[in-house]
Amino acid sequence: MEKRNSYIGPTLLALAVAVGIFIGGKLHFNDTPEKLFTTNSKKDKLNRLIDYIDYEYVDDIDTDSIVDVTVNNILGKLDPHSVYIPKDEMKQVSENMKGDFVGIGISFYMYRDTITVIRAIKNGPSYVSGIKPGDRILLANNDTLYGKRIPNNEIVSRLKGKAGTKVDLKIYRKSEDRRLNMTVTRDKVPIKSVDAYYMLTRDVGYLKINRFAESTHKEFKDALRKLKLRGAQKLVLDLRDNPGGYLGIAEKLADEFLVDDKLILFTKNKKGKIKRAFATKKGGFEDKPVYVLINERSASASEIIAGALQDNDVGTIVGRRSFGKGLVQREMDLGDGSAVRLTVSRYYTPTGRSIQRSYKNGHNKDYYQKFMDRYSSGELVSVDSIKVADSLKFKTPGGKIVYGGGGIIPDVFVPIGSNEEEAINSMDDTYEFFSRFIFEHLEKDRTQYMDYTKNEFLENFRVDDILFDQFIDFVLNRKIKLDFYAQEDRIKAYLKANIAEQLFSPNVAAQIKGKYDSMLSIVKELDEQEALDKSEEKTLGLND
Template sequence: MAFNKKYIPLIIGVAVAAGVLIGGKLNFTDTSDRLFTSNSKKDKLNRLIDYIDYEYVDDVNTDSIVDVTVNGILEKLDPHSIYIPKNELQRVTENMKGDFVGIGVSFYTYKDTITVIRPIAGGPSEKAGIKSGDRIIMADGDSIFGRQWDNEQIIQKLKGEKNTKISLKIYRKSENKFLDFNVKRSSIPINSVDAAYMLTPVLAYIKINRFAESTYKEFKRALDKLQDEGATKLVLDLRDNPGGFLAIAEQIADEFLEDDKLILFTKNKSGRIEKSFATRRGDFEEGEVFILINENSASASEIVAGALQDNDKGTIIGRRSYGKGLVQREMALGDGSAVRLTVSRYYTPTGRSIQRPYDNGHNQEYYNDYYKRRSSGEFNDEINIKVADSLKFTTPKGKVVYGGGGIIPDIFVPIDQSTQNETLNYIKQSGLINYFVFEELDKDRKSYLGISKQDFVANFEVSDDVVIRFQEYLNIREAAKVTFVAYHQEMKLLIKAALADQLYGSNASEEIINATDDMIEEVLKLIKTQ
């Protein structure tokens, strides 16, 4: 089963935490207690745990103590070395792998019943005949409605081994009948390419939400298709992309850079330097590329942007990126948990580190940097971006770039002021728009059957009545009064995008949102002046 980030807000944090880490995997075949020779520090910790296990007056869950100890150690190192408990590792791994085994539906729990928002295109549920709006009443003879299950419990119930079957009883409201389905579980993609389409006859657009194991293949498939449609210019949207695997970032950068151009280099504690160069396989070396970044573009996103900027390829548009220049490697701890430990720093081709300064450990100031940058006015005017002359570098064509905290764009675009409105942000992040839209669709799904995706994106308009109904919906469900009077048009756009997502998928939703996007408007202006 596939979860959709727009409908399962609680899962977003885990996905993002996983995404911001870069590096490969290191697997030890030996047990954790034999990796290194015995020493007094290790013996001390082992002995303390044994004392608590066998001598302490009360029963204590020493597993939880170990977890706290591991987290405490890592917090003294750097902000991006993290511990992944056993109960979270599978979910984190699946998210970064790019697929998992399930039945292939996006869902949410509606009035205590698991309700299908949309079956994944080409997935086992769609092939079996399950439709949007179907309620899953039973799974393998077990009643699953009317229970207070969280999303993780539901996912575990519906997941299983690949090619195994699950028997589902469905209630289909539109036909007022119960239906039985046998669904064969299969690999379900967790897509990292949210959208890929043509903005103009020659300008393509691709949005990547993270750098997972499957991302390069998804990206390449999308790019090849758009080139076949006539694309000679590309907008690569890396906004709010928290990163992912280093090797995937290198592969994507390679698509734009000429043979033997330096992509980045890494340096570990012993001073060993490893360099990564572009190969001959790049298919968009002659094309023009525009990279969109913002304050939430991190790690692998910054690698791509930095590699292109330092090689004088393309144009970076947006706001200063997050500023993460550390590389993590995943290491198993022998009990099903793992640690992602910082093992090196990476540098862009000109030699700059874009890692934000940090004291040893996870100090609060590091995490509050976003709010500091926001209050300083950096998001509104590039003059407020602080740079240090000591961290000035020069590209081969003489462009000045800076290290010390993120990628500074070539063209600055201030933040959309509507995103600064707390009420509007609350509404967007709460998932209430998606729930409301689902209920609106559920009233009469048949009325949308004859509308093509292209027609919907270009011509469909959300009426004032729908916006009023959404305001009433908020008034009923929220204890505090929530109103968006000053953002009536923005709400229409968000409701239309949510409708498009549930009817046609994220590609249609992104097209609608991008129709009024400031950064894309900046790209279109640049092209017109060429």
């Protein structure tokens, strides 16, 4: 077999960096509308200028767009996380943070010129109606959806609607070579914030959260209950790449691990008013070992949880220094369907740390460039490259030294993978090469997987060299080069994981990829060492 050896540099790594991490907490804002919106000369000046342009300017001007630019420019002078949400984006933003939307419940690709179902969401409207993976949706209420390039957002809008309303679909089912008429009743469809959960070892559960939405705490509780039923006495809470979300939800999650009356965090506004949040008796995983995974893209609410546990000497924080966002935003309606998320306070961890990175030298460009500099400074490879200031040194009740400024530094540092390992992760997570390739592979013949159960697939299925070489061709055609054969085992595992996700569930996919996750390998080592230490202590105690 001819081997295709080439390379990939760090550029693809940098492209995968998630920026725009601005989602903050939802706090009560106590000022009345009368106090907030009293007339003053500054507001009059802006209003008059807009009126002059509306009525006197020589050409017709879209003043709405001018207002949008003005609002963005004003917020740009404040901090990197105060943001404007235009009217046309508000619905999607609200749905994402609410944790559900009303629709028919499918994930899909535009395959060639037709909407093709990847998977119907389990127990959702399409699943109940009998829609299957591979089905092509040709018409929705006699509206043609094939044969033309329709933007995804337009397709979604045609399939969405009010709960309880019906949509008549005409479907082509390739596996049976026939057309079907189906009526689907729209209903609430969850937008999951718990990506996956499974048993990592005999007594260690794994649970990954992608953001902190309104539904996150309930999803967490449901997943944790199932893990405990399977024997979980310890937990890995994966907050990598989690940009944050609602402050109140982060407090509830932290409360699950902290005993009654432990301080979770406190916030302070410009008037100096302090608001403290304490743990309650409701925790479902108190006094049990927990490992929290963070990386350079873990921000905001993720950092609240990591900081609350670290400062209370609970659990072990594993990974790399987090993003460094210690500002809290509140969403405020601007009256025309748009909104602003305005920074209203700073939050501090229980020891008094602020983990907000400096933004005094500029707004977006300088702020996010400093974040990107972590890739070149060596910080992601060696903990010794992390710059800390003695003036920001704090001590936990247990005597552990922690630092403020610029994020949460983990208790156990895990360096970033090689360029090629991270390139494969980017191809999977950011660019969906694996997902798209497997989708097209399944489209050719789904019957070859029909006899597999989930457990049989996990134990017995192996990606063969034919599928591996086909993937290499698929990637090379997209101008991506790397040493495929040096990463053969990892690539084959990711191919298997993507088949599992499209056939079964994200839980199965995460379980397969977890075997090639360096942080999870470290967690297993830490857990084994802890068990060994306890065994030795017990033996010494008996001998004494």
